[in-house]
Amino acid sequence: MMLLTPGASRRRSSFAAGPPLGKKRPLGGKQAGASLRSVGAFFAARLAPLMLAAFCGAGSAQTLEFEQSSVKPGGIPFPFLELDVPYVKTADGVVERMLDLAGVNEEDYLIDLGSGDGRIPIAAVRDRKARYGFGVEIVPDLVDKARESAREAGVGDRVRFEVQDLFETDISSATVLTMYLLPDVNMKLRPRILSELAPGTRVVSHAFDMGEWESDESDHRDGASLYLWIVPANIEGEWNVDIDGEPHRLSLRQTFQRLQGTLERNGRELLVEAGAMRGTDVHFLVRDGAEATQYIGRVAGDSIIGLSMDSKHRQWRASRDAGKVVSTGAEGG
Ligand SMILES: C[S@@+](CC[C@H](N)C(=O)[O-])C[C@H]1O[C@@H](n2cnc3c(N)ncnc32)[C@H](O)[C@@H]1O
Numbered sequence: 001m002m003l004l005t006p007g008a009s010r011r012r013s014s015f016a017a018g019p020p021l022g023k024k025r026p027l028g029g030k031q032a033g034a035s036l037r038s039v040g041a042f043f044a045a046r047l048a049p050l051m052l053a054a055f056c057g058a059g060s061a062q063t064l065e066f067e068q069s070s071v072k073p074g075g076i077p078f079p080f081l082e083l084d085v086p087y088v089k090t091a092d093g094v095v096e097r098m099l100d101l102a103g104v105n106e107e108d109y110l111i112d113l114g115s116g117d118g119r120i121p122i123a124a125v126r127d128r129k130a131r132y133g134f135g136v137e138i139v140p141d142l143v144d145k146a147r148e149s150a151r152e153a154g155v156g157d158r159v160r161f162e163v164q165d166l167f168e169t170d171i172s173s174a175t176v177l178t179m180y181l182l183p184d185v186n187m188k189l190r191p192r193i194l195s196e197l198a199p200g201t202r203v204v205s206h207a208f209d210m211g212e213w214e215s216d217e218s219d220h221r222d223g224a225s226l227y228l229w230i231v232p233a234n235i236e237g238e239w240n241v242d243i244d245g246e247p248h249r250l251s252l253r254q255t256f257q258r259l260q261g262t263l264e265r266n267g268r269e270l271l272v273e274a275g276a277m278r279g280t281d282v283h284f285l286v287r288d289g290a291e292a293t294q295y296i297g298r299v300a301g302d303s304i305i306g307l308s309m310d311s312k313h314r315q316w317r318a319s320r321d322a323g324k325v326v327s328t329g330a331e332g333g
Pocket of ligand 1: 004082083084085086087088089090112113114115116117118119120136137138139142164165166167179180181206
């Protein structure tokens with residue numbers, strides 16, 4: 001089976017031989033010294049996919065087949081394109097599990113970043129009846145192949161593929177985002193995922209995590225690690241809380257989906273425990289002596305509608321102090 005490993009770095013999949021042919025986007029060192037690259041370095045770049053293919057075993061034909069392409073996106077001959085991630089397919093069984101993890105359904109707009117032959121958006125629409133699938137891919141041959149496969153699968157009207165740099169793709173409409181990239185690429189995308197995707201959007205990554213942003217769920221299928229994150233609403237700040245008509249102050253700090261803070265009650269500061277977000281759903285526990293109260297609510301911008309509060313069915317709701325909305329600390333990557 002062919003797998004991506006953290007060692008399959010960008011450089012391995014880089015075929016660039018000179019700066020004028022490189023992509024417009026500054027590539028963080030990938031281009032450095034490219035104009036002076038020796039013949040040896042050029043061959044190293046050419047040999048890299050072969051080595052990767054040899055390392056990965058079965059399925060390597062795809063890597064080589066597309067390496068030979070002469071298609072020119074934006075006038076750049078494909079052999080000179082710099083890939084941030086080499087082309088390796090997700091096995092069909094793993095695609096299924098990714099869609100299961102994300103709970104893809106007919107309301108979803110799925111975007112696959114680095115869509116390869118298009119199998120993930122096509123499966124989402126064909127098998128899960130997703131509303132729409134969109135794949136962005138830098139290699140034109142792969143985009144052509146994906147479009148053809150979509151037509152063959154009878155979903156050409158609800159799946160779109162574009163030759164595009166995934167770092168420049170507008171991801172804000174996605175309700176599900178899928179990725180089979182590399183660790184540094186995931187990390188580079190993380191701040192955008194947190195700030196541009198609506199709370200509740202599901203993000204599934206094949207093989208690689210997103211550092212200290214712990215996944216909400218994970219799984220293994222056919223030797224592949226899979227991770228699911230639910231984009232959390234930003235709930236950090238100072239809140240006025242109404243509990244059965246009595247005013248309280250809630251002060252929250254947020255790191256990704258985890259919450260810490262205090263609830264001021266009768267002049268005492270009580271610790272917020274086990275605080276967590278799942279999309280727009282919030283829950284935390286507050287202990288006052290022997291009494292432990294579970295708060296469950298739903299966030300809508302600067303309001304929280306309390307859904308339940310312990311077995312006594314007390315009511316609670318909260319509103320955030322105007323102008324006190326602060327960063328969760330996570331967006332900065
Ligand atoms: C590991 S493959 C995953 C393919 C597909 N998503 C799958 O799971 O079968 C990564 C894909 O990202 C594409 N890619 C690499 N750099 C890219 C970039 N900057 N923008 C868009 N696609 C890119 C590669 O050409 C490759 O097809």
